[in-house]
Amino acid sequence: MSEQDAAPNATAVQRVADAVRDEILSGALAADEPLREEATAARFGVSRHTVRAAFQRLAADRLAVAAPYRGVRVARFDRDTIIALQQYRAALEVEAVRIAHERHGDAWPAEVLAPVLDALDRLGASDDWLETERVHLELHRALVAASESPRIIEAHAAIGAEMLLFLLHVRPHYTLDGLAEEHRALVEDVQSRGADAIREHLEHSTSLLVHD
Numbered sequence: 103m104s105e106q107d108a109a110p111n112a113t114a115v116q117r118v119a120d121a122v123r124d125e126i127l128s129g130a131l132a133a134d135e136p137l138r139e140e141a142t143a144a145r146f147g148v149s150r151h152t153v154r155a156a157f158q159r160l161a162a163d164r165l166a167v168a169a170p171y172r173g174v175r176v177a178r179f180d181r182d183t184i185i186a187l188q189q190y191r192a193a194l195e196v197e198a199v200r201i202a203h204e205r206h207g208d209a210w211p212a213e214v215l216a217p218v219l220d221a222l223d224r225l226g227a228s229d230d231w232l233e234t235e236r237v238h239l240e241l242h243r244a245l246v247a248a249s250e251s252p253r254i255i256e257a258h259a260a261i262g263a264e265m266l267l268f269l270l271h272v273r274p275h276y277t278l279d280g281l282a283e284e285h286r287a288l289v290e291d292v293q294s295r296g297a298d299a300i301r302e303h304l305e306h307s308t309s310l311l312v313h314d
């Protein structure tokens with residue numbers, strides 16, 4: 103059986119995809135930078151077929167794009183992409199918080215708040231930006247989960263990688279402490295003000311990039 107026909111090892115595919123994903127989300131690989139199959143295969147000691155499958159996973163997460171005659175490249179995160187992502191996030195997060203506020207009122211139950219507060223406690227506790235951004239994603243997912251809406255939760259989970267990429271680009275506008283403080287205020291605000299609070303939060307972060 104040739105390398106072309108052999109099924110890639112799922113563990114190896116995940117290992118390569120995770121490593122390259124981290125390089126994209128840390129900024130080590132810049133937007134539009136080519137992702138070379140042969141070089142990546144040599145670096146990780148895997149087949150090009152495995153690398154190809156890993157790149158397909160990155161493309162599915164919208165972290166990479168494949169174009170004829172240009173190969174696979176790191177996705178560009180331009181103004182239109184930012185606006186489209188944030189509009190979609192707003193459609194999901196604003197509605198999720200509206201449902202949660204309608205269901206729980208101004209004081210969410212302890213069991214609903216627990217995952218939100220756990221992420222909040224860890225936000226800013228690390229001096230590693232990528233780890234902080236992952237905790238930030240957990241916090242927003244916990245807010246969405248408060249809606250108990252399976253379809254909204256599923257749709258929001260699907261844009262996790264793009265949300266991390268968004269945080270990479272907005273990173274220069276924050277300190278770690280500043281990001282944590284903004285989200286402490288947000289967690290209080292969504293309980294008292296509901297959907298308006300999360301809408302204003304997303305509009306603010308969008309404006310940091312589109313009007314930069």
